[in-house]
Amino acid sequence: MARSRLPVADRRRQIVEVTTRLIAERGFWGLSMQDVADDCGLTVPGVLHHVGSKDGLLLAVLDHRDLEDKRSVAEQAPGTLRETCAAVVRRNALQPEIVRLFAVLEAESLTPEHPAHEWFGARQERTVAELTALAAPFPAPGVLARQIVALMDGLQLQWLRDPSTVDLVAEWEAAAERLFGDST
Amino acid sequence: MARSRLPVADRRRQIVEVTTRLIAERGFWGLSMQDVADDCGLTVPGVLHHVGSKDGLLLAVLDHRDLEDKRSVAEQAPGTLRETCAAVVRRNALQPEIVRLFAVLEAESLTPEHPAHEWFGARQERTVAELTALAAPFPAPGVLARQIVALMDGLQLQWLRDPSTVDLVAEWEAAAERLFGDST
DNA sequence: GCTCTTACCTAGTAGGTACTAAGTAAGGAT
DNA sequence: ATCCTTACTTAGTACCTACTAGGTAAGAGC
Numbered sequence: 430m431a432r433s434r435l436p437v438a439d440r441r442r443q444i445v446e447v448t449t450r451l452i453a454e455r456g457f458w459g460l461s462m463q464d465v466a467d468d469c470g471l472t473v474p475g476v477l478h479h480v481g482s483k484d485g486l487l488l489a490v491l492d493h494r495d496l497e498d499k500r501s502v503a504e505q506a507p508g509t510l511r512e513t514c515a516a517v518v519r520r521n522a523l524q525p526e527i528v529r530l531f532a533v534l535e536a537e538s539l540t541p542e543h544p545a546h547e548w549f550g551a552r553q554e555r556t557v558a559e560l561t562a563l564a565a566p567f568p569a570p571g572v573l574a575r576q577i578v579a580l581m582d583g584l585q586l587q588w589l590r591d592p593s594t595v596d597l598v599a600e601w602e603a604a605a606e607r608l609f610g611d612s613t
Numbered sequence: 614m615a616r617s618r619l620p621v622a623d624r625r626r627q628i629v630e631v632t633t634r635l636i637a638e639r640g641f642w643g644l645s646m647q648d649v650a651d652d653c654g655l656t657v658p659g660v661l662h663h664v665g666s667k668d669g670l671l672l673a674v675l676d677h678r679d680l681e682d683k684r685s686v687a688e689q690a691p692g693t694l695r696e697t698c699a700a701v702v703r704r705n706a707l708q709p710e711i712v713r714l715f716a717v718l719e720a721e722s723l724t725p726e727h728p729a730h731e732w733f734g735a736r737q738e739r740t741v742a743e744l745t746a747l748a749a750p751f752p753a754p755g756v757l758a759r760q761i762v763a764l765m766d767g768l769q770l771q772w773l774r775d776p777s778t779v780d781l782v783a784e785w786e787a788a789a790e791r792l793f794g795d796s797t
Numbered sequence: 798g799c800t801c802t803t804a805c806c807t808a809g810t811a812g813g814t815a816c817t818a819a820g821t822a823a824g825g826a827t
Numbered sequence: 828a829t830c831c832t833t834a835c836t837t838a839g840t841a842c843c844t845a846c847t848a849g850g851t852a853a854g855a856g857c
Contacts, residue, residue: 434804434853454724459642462845473845475805483845529723536720539713539773540638553774572787575771575779579788582770583763589723590737595759603756604763607791618823618834646815657815659835667815 441479443469445493448486453529456537457487457545484544491534491548494527510563511609514577518601521585525592528585535582553578573608580604625663627653629677632670637713640721641671641729668728675718675732678711694747695793698761702785705769709776712769719766737762757792764788 435443447468452460462483466473480486505516521528538545557574564570564577584604588597619627631652636644646667650657664670689700705712722729741758748754748761768788772781 437804440804454726456640456642456721458640459721461843463843471804472806474807474847477846478803478805532723533720535770536717537640537643539716539770542638550774553771569787572784575768575784576764576788576791579767579771579784580760580763581767583765583767584759586719586723586766587737587759587763590734600756600759600763603753604760607760621834624834645813647813655834656836658817658837661816662833662835 437479440469441489444476444479444486445490448490449494449530450526452487452490453526453533456533457543458537460486462486487544488548490530491545494530510560510567510577511605513563514581514605515601518581518598521581522588522597525589529589532582532586532589567609576608580608621663624653625673628660628663628670629674632674633678633714634710636671636674637710637717640717641727642721644671646670671728672732674714675729678714694744694751695789697747698765698789699785702765702782705765706772706781709773713773716766716770716773751793760792764792 444465448460448465451464451468460483462473462476465486466476469476476486480489501520505513507513508516534545535549537543538549540546556578557571560574560577561570564573567573581601584595584597584600588595588600628649632644632649635648635652644667646657646660649670650660653660660670664673685704689697691697692700718729719733721727722733724730740762741755744758744761745754748757751757765785768779768781768784772779772784
């Protein structure tokens, strides 16, 4: 019974990582605190001690993601629209689990009752706004921004379903030529 | 307690309709037989009498959708690729609930453990194949087909999240010009 | 070595989960 | 008017759900 007692930061990181994987597999509605606790080697109240509630756990995961994303965007120079998109796709291609987390939660959270509904609404708005700004040199930048987001989300779904057939980076490059013009 | 006793076909249709709505809201993992039963004015074993199990219920919903889709495709003349896509989008714009059902299940069923995993894999494959055939006149028809599916799925997600801002049909028309060429 | 914070536990609550077994009664067929 | 199929019920099983109250002991600071 002598379990190791981790410092709070480490334990929280472990809980967030485990939960990320489980939500990617089962969604938030299918997530059980028991599974989280088991995979962390804790009891359920042990997990709740750190995150307060199941909703709190979800927000912890999303906030962690937000931080990671900001960090990643910051370290990459703010190049052209096309370069930025390619960088995002290359990064996503390396972390299918997290892409799946977002794919599942994005669909689940469409309903206003979902605890992440507002979070995803705000994120979507922010993303489209940022892309629209980058798309200023193109005609109809707002429309282009929506198409970029749509194509990325859609291609990611196909890639997640069948990674051996669909090459995310290659499919995106083909799509980018269509979106931004056929310059080689 | 004198409940009306419906003929099996009617009751099944009601159960399928109610479940369609509930899965769109909560996903399959979040679906409870109790909710289905309540919304049908039945008890849980009453529902199970018709569908056998929760998985059976999901398959009943999906098979019903399959039939409806086949019917709708059959009644529309098999025009050009562009016309076909536009018809699909116009139809989807009229039934957001069903589009949401597919959006949620498509993401949830990415994991092989999901009871609809194979169903959605087969559907995806079939859809891409059909679109690829229609896209024969274009260069790289297979790539184009994937892009069509991706754009539709992605635009639908944006539309479902904020129907008042995103006009599905208009967004698709703009996307179609980009995909198929700028002919007016 | 002692103290004190706190990470984590045990025990319990109140309720929901899918599903089964067996019986009742509605309503069409004769 | 009676029968018989079957839609649907009640009752019950075995288990999982998030969450709380209160206590124990691990390990850092002195």
